[in-house]
Amino acid sequence: MNRFDWAGMMRAGMTGLRLTPDRFWALTPAELMLMLGQGAGAPPMARARLEEMLAAFPDDAERTER
Numbered sequence: 001m002n003r004f005d006w007a008g009m010m011r012a013g014m015t016g017l018r019l020t021p022d023r024f025w026a027l028t029p030a031e032l033m034l035m036l037g038q039g040a041g042a043p044p045m046a047r048a049r050l051e052e053m054l055a056a057f058p059d060d061a062e063r064t065e066r
Contacts (some may be wrong), residue, residue: 012036
């Protein structure tokens with residue numbers, strides 16, 4: 001099981017990024033990792049993937065007309 005390294009994140013956030021404790025604890029782990037240059041996220045969705053999702057999850061015409 002992977003555990004989140006809170007001590008390391010606190011050191012990086014408060015020492016490296018010079019965040020105050022209240023600002024550090026207001027961040028989500030994802031926001032903190034992004035600020036640290038890690039986990040930049042998935043690339044933008046391409047048109048082909050959008051088409052796949054539209055086919056898999058079509059709009060319900062009855063629901064959208066309300």
